[in-house]
Every structure is written in C-alpha cells, then in structure tokens.
Amino acid sequence: MTKTERTYLDWNATAPLLPAARQAVLAALDMTGNPSSVHGEGRALRMLVEAARRDVAALVGAAPAHVIFTSGATEAANLVLTPDYRMGRTPLAVGHLYVSEIEHPALREGGRFAREDVTTVPVTRAGIVDLDALETLLQGHDKAKGLPMVAVMLANNETGILQPVKATAEIAHRHGGLLVVDAVQAAGRVPVDIEVLEADFLILSSHKLGGPKGAGALVSRGEVLMPAPLIRGGGQEKGHRSGTENPAALAGFAAAARFAAADLAARNARIAALRDGLEAGMRIATNDVIVHGVDAERVPNTSFFSLPGLKSETGQIAFDLEGIAISAGSACSSGKVGQSHVLTAMGFDAALGGLRVSLGPGSTEADVDRFLAAFSRIVSRRRAA
Ligand code: PLP
Numbered sequence: 001m002t003k004t005e006r007t008y009l010d011w012n013a014t015a016p017l018l019p020a021a022r023q024a025v026l027a028a029l030d031m032t033g034n035p036s037s038v039h040g041e042g043r044a045l046r047m048l049v050e051a052a053r054r055d056v057a058a059l060v061g062a063a064p065a066h067v068i069f070t071s072g073a074t075e076a077a078n079l080v081l082t083p084d085y086r087m088g089r090t091p092l093a094v095g096h097l098y099v100s101e102i103e104h105p106a107l108r109e110g111g112r113f114a115r116e117d118v119t120t121v122p123v124t125r126a127g128i129v130d131l132d133a134l135e136t137l138l139q140g141h142d143k144a145k146g147l148p149m150v151a152v153m154l155a156n157n158e159t160g161i162l163q164p165v166k167a168t169a170e171i172a173h174r175h176g177g178l179l180v181v182d183a184v185q186a187a188g189r190v191p192v193d194i195e196v197l198e199a200d201f202l203i204l205s206s207h208k209l210g211g212p213k214g215a216g217a218l219v220s221r222g223e224v225l226m227p228a229p230l231i232r233g234g235g236q237e238k239g240h241r242s243g244t245e246n247p248a249a250l251a252g253f254a255a256a257a258r259f260a261a262a263d264l265a266a267r268n269a270r271i272a273a274l275r276d277g278l279e280a281g282m283r284i285a286t287n288d289v290i291v292h293g294v295d296a297e298r299v300p301n302t303s304f305f306s307l308p309g310l311k312s313e314t315g316q317i318a319f320d321l322e323g324i325a326i327s328a329g330s331a332c333s334s335g336k337v338g339q340s341h342v343l344t345a346m347g348f349d350a351a352l353g354g355l356r357v358s359l360g361p362g363s364t365e366a367d368v369d370r371f372l373a374a375f376s377r378i379v380s381r382r383r384a385a
Contacts, residue, residue: 080218
C-alpha cells in the first residue's frame, strides 16, 4: 500500500458515488430545460424526474405518486415532523411527537414541533426501541391536543441494529397515531417495503445508497393525510415541496436506487461475510474488544465496537493515520466527535465511545485485511504504552 492509498470503511457516513449514478448525473447535467416547462426540453426533463420517482418508489414498494423529492433526509424529516397536517383540505393537528432516543439528529431534533411537544422513547440495553415504554407513553397521550406521531428508524446508523418497526406501527396505529420511519441506513441493506412495515411515512437519502449528496425523499403510504409544506413557492412536487427540481441529483439518486434494489441478497451475503470476518479478526487480535449489538439483528455492513481505554476520537485518528477512514459514531456535524448518544441510550459508558466500521458493495477482503493489520498495530501500541 502506498502512503497515499486509502481504505474507505465509512459507508454509513456516505457511500462512494456509484459509476452508474455518476453517469446518470453527468448525462442529466447536459440536458437543458426546466422540468416544469411545457416545451420539448422541459418535457424531456420531466420524463427524467418521473422515471426517477418510479425507481425510488420501487426501492421501497411505494406508488410513484407517493414520492416527494427533497434535498435529503434531513429536509424530508423536517417536512414530515410537523404538528400541521391536512386531511384533504381539512386541517388536522398532530399533538405530540414520540421519537426514539437513538434517532439521527435529523429526527431527534423534532422537526417543526415545539420542544415541549417532543418526548424521547427509551431503548433497551440491547439497543432496541422499548415498546413497553412507547405503549405507556401513548396511553398517556392527550388526544385533545391532536394525534400522536411516532418516529423510529429501521436501522441505526451507529450500531446497524434493526428496529421492530412493524410492532411499533401496530402500537402507533392502535393509539390512532402516525408512524414515520427513517429508512436511510436500511435501504439497500435490507429489504424495505412501506406496506410491509405499515409505515405512514418513510425517509430516504440518496448519498447513503451511492447516489449524489443533496437528494432524498419523503415517501408516504397514501396521499390523503399530508404535512403542511416546509418550502412554499411555485408548487412543484404537487405543492409539497416547491422549488425547481434538481434533475441531475434525482437521476443519480434513481440510478443508486436501481442498484440498491438489484441482487440485494447476494450482495449482502458477501458484505456480511466481510463484516463477520472483520469482527472475528478483531477478537483474535484482542479479547478486550466489545462489539455493540453483536447478538441483535443488524444490517450486514456495520460493526460498532469499543476498546476499553481507547477513546473513540483517538482511535479514529489512529486509523486515519494508517490510511483507513472509519468513524467515531455518526459523522453528521462538522468534524465534531461527540459522545455517542446511542451508546448512552444503551446504558454503556459513552465517555469511552465507539468506533464504527461500515462496509459497502465496493468493499473487499483486502480492505478488511488492511483494517485488521492496522487494528493489531493500534492494539499493540496501546499495550506497550
Ligand atoms: N437519518 C440517518 C439514519 C442518517 O444516518 C442520516 C445521515 O447520516 C440522516 C438521517 C440524514 O441524511 P441526509 O444527509 O440526507 O440529510
């Protein structure tokens, strides 16, 4: 390995752009026209945007008409998490948001709800949303204020642990509420079907799938009950999200969605074998290593671990100096390595922190070997110190 050669093992932060997505972006950038224009140029771009909508809908078993394109998952979360809903033309209030403690900040911040109208739902030590606690919270929900809304993720971005979304839907619906599912880290890693999950809304992000950054979607199960728009203006996206669409980003998103939907099982079996090999290799190097969620159902690409005595930021820098990009938990705020709110929620000593390795379709055995060689060197240095 040359000094400049890097090994990228941070696919949950963002996936490298797929060649097919790059090609689709470049081809769309060369097209002139506004998708809302009625002339030939505009119509060609409208066709491209609608084809992208079909591809993204197909990834999650939704109707194309139920896909609203946004600038990413964070915007989709801020669109859907609002007290202000319409049932057809009739205003309908959502009174309170119940959001799991391990949500990404895009949802945990509560979108457009006032702080006092947001309650976090705890998770168990196993890193799974506590359904008994949710049930109790919803029993105490004040219906006079409006419907309850529940937000959970399908796969956690730090641990990869899959959440009991269907059971959550059952509880939310029994209490007359709505369920929002963040499927950002699940799409392309496990099958995702909005009907099977019984989610009312589902959130997706292009760049986690190998599409370009700056594109995402809010997918709904129906069209009758919809949130008030976050961005008002020219009425694009049926008025749900105004502003001229970004056809290049959407074409790339669609290419990534097509890739994610194809050969999922075979791809995942290969990635799971790499991840399992990586975890076995870490255990051979040291029996100190704690792999979080190892006994839980997880997406196949993620490994979140702690080494007693090794702070996550020190570990992350040590791996970076070895030419390996991994993450200390989530990587969503400008270079900041904070304590893992997920580990805290799971009752671990979060001051220590965790390190996340996340793989993807482009990951190879050589990547895992390089990681393990670096891991052994870091462990030996730590022992010597
Ligand atoms: N939800 C989860 C689970 C994520 O991991 C991320 C990004 O890290 C987001 C939401 C935000 O996605 P975006 O970057 O598209 O705003």
